[in-house]
Amino acid sequence: MAINVLLLGGGGREHALAWGISRSNSLNKLFIVPGNPGTESLGENVELNTHDFDALWDFIQDKDIELTVVGPEQPLVDGIADFLTSRNHAVFGPRKQAAMLEGSKEFAKDFMDRHGIPTAAYKVFDQSEFNEAEEYIRSSGKYPVVLKADGLAGGKGVLIPETEQQAIDALQELNDGDLSNAASRLVIEEFMEGEEASVFAICDGDTYQVIGNAQDHKRIGEGDTGLNTGGMGAYSPAPVVTPELLECVEKDIIKPTIDGMKEEGYPYQGILYVGLMITEEGPKVVEYNCRFGDPECQVIIPSMKSDLLDTILACTKGRLSKTAIEFDQKYRCTVVMVSGGYPQKYEKEKEITGLDKLEGNTFFHAGTKREGQKILTNGGRVLNIIGEGESLQQAIDQAYDRVGKINFEKAYYRRDIGAKGLKHFS
Ligand code: AMP
Ligand code: GLY
Numbered sequence: 388m389a390i391n392v393l394l395l396g397g398g399g400r401e402h403a404l405a406w407g408i409s410r411s412n413s414l415n416k417l418f419i420v421p422g423n424p425g426t427e428s429l430g431e432n433v434e435l436n437t438h439d440f441d442a443l444w445d446f447i448q449d450k451d452i453e454l455t456v457v458g459p460e461q462p463l464v465d466g467i468a469d470f471l472t473s474r475n476h477a478v479f480g481p482r483k484q485a486a487m488l489e490g491s492k493e494f495a496k497d498f499m500d501r502h503g504i505p506t507a508a509y510k511v512f513d514q515s516e517f518n519e520a521e522e523y524i525r526s527s528g529k530y531p532v533v534l535k536a537d538g539l540a541g542g543k544g545v546l547i548p549e550t551e552q553q554a555i556d557a558l559q560e561l562n563d564g565d566l567s568n569a570a571s572r573l574v575i576e577e578f579m580e581g582e583e584a585s586v587f588a589i590c591d592g593d594t595y596q597v598i599g600n601a602q603d604h605k606r607i608g609e610g611d612t613g614l615n616t617g618g619m620g621a622y623s624p625a626p627v628v629t630p631e632l633l634e635c636v637e638k639d640i641i642k643p644t645i646d647g648m649k650e651e652g653y654p655y656q657g658i659l660y661v662g663l664m665i666t667e668e669g670p671k672v673v674e675y676n677c678r679f680g681d682p683e684c685q686v687i688i689p690s691m692k693s694d695l696l697d698t699i700l701a702c703t704k705g706r707l708s709k710t711a712i713e714f715d716q717k718y719r720c721t722v723v724m725v726s727g728g729y730p731q732k733y734e735k736e737k738e739i740t741g742l743d744k745l746e747g748n749t750f751f752h753a754g755t756k757r758e759g760q761k762i763l764t765n766g767g768r769v770l771n772i773i774g775e776g777e778s779l780q781q782a783i784d785q786a787y788d789r790v791g792k793i794n795f796e797k798a799y800y801r802r803d804i805g806a807k808g809l810k811h812f813s
Contacts, residue, residue, distance in 0.1 A: 389415035391451055391696060394430070394694065395437045395467075397421045397460025399723070399753035399771040400681035403688045404458060404695075405429045406748065411696035418450060424762055425752030436568040440470045447476060454479065454701060460678050463657070464490035465541060476565055477703040481677050484653040488644075488675040492544075492574045493537045495675050502647040506638055506672040507664075509576035517562055518708035523575060524554045531578045534559055538571035542605075542617055543740050544569050547578065582807070583673065584625045585680055586633065588641050588661070589688060589698065591707035592654030595645050597637065598659065598712060599687035600628040603680060607730060609803045616730045617768055620804030622720040622779060624688040626811035627665055636663065636670050644675070656702055685751050685771045718782040720805045721771045722790050726754070727797030729767035734797065737764045741793040749773055749789055779808050 392414060394405055402425040409417055410428040417430030435442050437459070447455065455471055457463055457480035464686020466483035480486075487494040492686045512520040524532060534557050536544035544566055548554040561570040584602050588595040588782055601623035607613040628636075640661055648655040660676035660683075679687075688695065692713040701710040726733035739755065739762045750773060770793065774786030783805040790800060 389413055390453040391416045391418070393443070393447060393450075393452045393455045394422075394426075394458065395443075395455065395462055397423045397426075398458065398681050398810060399721075399751040399768065400679050400684040402426050402751040402753070402771075403685045404456060404679070406751070407688045407691065407695035408456065408699075411694045413694065413696045413700065416450075418446075418452065420446075423752045424755050424757045428759070429564075438465065440467060443467075444471070444474060447471070453477060454700065454703065456480070457657075458678065460486065460489050460539065460676065463677050468657075477700075478769045479699045479703055480657040481655050482653065485648055485655045485657075486677040487653075487658075488648075488655075488676040490539060491537055491572075492674070493572050495672075496574055496576070498644075498647060498651075499672060502643045504647075504672060504676070505669065507579050509574050509575040511537075512573045512575065514562060514567070514571050514573070516692045517558065517688050520558055520575060521555060523545060524558070525551060529577070530554065533576045533578050534558065534561060535574040535576065536566050537572035537574060540566055540568035540569040542615055545615075575794045579664040579666050579671055579673070581664045582627050584628050584663050584665060585683060586628065586636055586641070586661045586663060587679065587683070588645075588659045588710070589702060589707065590645055590655050590657060590659050591702040591705050593645075593649065593705060594708045595641060595659065596707060596710075596712055597633065598642070599690060599714065600624050600633070601680065601683040601686055602627070602803055603683055604801060604807075606802075609801050614730050616722065616725075618680065618682045619725070619801045620720070621680070621683045621686050622718065622724045622782065622805040622808055623683065623690065624718065626808050630735075632665065632670060636661070640670065681753075682723055682768075682771050684722045685721045685773060689719060689748065689773065690717060690773070717775045717790040718779045719773060719775045719776065720779070720782040720786040721751075721773050722786045722800050722804050723753070723768050724770045724772060724790065724793060724795075724798050724800045725768050726764050726766070727799045729799070733767055735764050735766070737796040738762070739764060739769070739793065739795045744792040745772075746787055750793075755795040769795070769798070779805055779812070783809070
């Protein structure tokens with residue numbers, strides 16, 4: 388019997404998830420809180436607050452919703468899965484303790500330490516231990532060094548100073564600045580040299596299946612320069628993730644993570660995002676995330692040939708081991724078009740033109756809003772434009788060809804998305 392589903396979130400990731408779920412024969416009706424103009428035609432956008440669990444629960448009962456899929460990390464870290472599971476409602480996404488893999492860097496590092504999972508050497512300090520942290524940095528004398536706020540910081544909680552003075556200033560900033568809440572505890576870790584990639588696994592608490600890998604582009608500027616952003620583009624699969632490397636990542640990282648969480652009493656159900664540094668000594672964990680990457684999701688979901696909703700339901704019922712998931716063999720690239728000024732100050736409400744020149748499924752909305760017949764910018768990351776092909780070069784070319792059809796005032800995008808991947812073929 389087809390079911391009603393609730394999807395939480397309103398970014399490009401959620402547009403891609405809504406698109407995937409809406410193609411399922413097992414779906415009766417999809418509701419998206421809050422959704423965006425891209426999800427309007429795939430279900431019903433609902434103006435509720437994803438932080439108001441009681442209101443969400445009332446809505447779920449009112450609409451006979453049988454499954455909730457959680458896009459972003461904050462509701463998971465705040466315990467939405469525990470809240471709804473205790474009311475016998477099926478949720479796709481980890482419970483609060485399992486989401487701590489993302490919600491607390493200290494928890495994640497200690498967990499990896501307990502289970503022998505390769506990651507950078509580290510030490511944790513309390514905010515009151517500023518002097519000890521400073522002493523630790525001075526005595527180790529190795530730069531760059533990596534300073535991380537323990538809690539969620541919207542991607543802004545990591546500082547990588549290159550000199551002793553910069554490191555002391557960074558420490559001060561984490562202590563007193565806007566981040567001081569997230570940084571009530573602080574992880575100081577060794578800088579890892581290498582290429583970054585992410586691997587995504589879908590998990591039912593007991594078993595997992597790898598559903599893809601990708602490379603994000605976090606910096607605002609070409610050549611990976613400038614400020615960190617939520618992600619300026621991604622491509623999949625990443626050639627740096629060879630079959631041999633993936634085997635090693637599964638054996639040394641993903642399997643021990645899933646087994647370890649189960650062993651410690653926090654079975655991991657949902658998407659496990661493993662951010663990796665491919666070092667000379669092999670792959671090491673940079674970070675875990677407890678949900679899909681944004682924009683990585685936008686290049687992985689379209690590659691799934693299997694029914695996304697059925698796969699998600701298999702996870703919530705603990706039946707993933709009996710479920711085969713199929714993918715196509717194409718490369719995909721997404722270029723994120725952002726409002727000029729992002730990730731700092733930018734203007735909104737610029738009219739976007741050219742969307743009518745693109746077919747459906749070739750782009751996903753993020754920070755947009757509808758005003759009558761017009762679509763306006765409404766955030767930093769505005770649109771994800773997708774290209775696909777038999778080769779990475781084709782995927783990149785198609786994405787940029789489509790980007791060229793879209794206009795809005797002060798639009799900005801990186802022109803080198805995927806270039807890192809192409810190097811592996813030359
Ligand atoms: P995180 O939020 O932990 O993913 O960190 C954000 C970014 O900082 C990562 O994507 C890396 O580019 C960089 N980073 C974090 N930890 C390290 C590390 N130990 N060594 C080198 N780069 C790092
Ligand atoms: N694109 C990085 C993230 O979703 O965390």
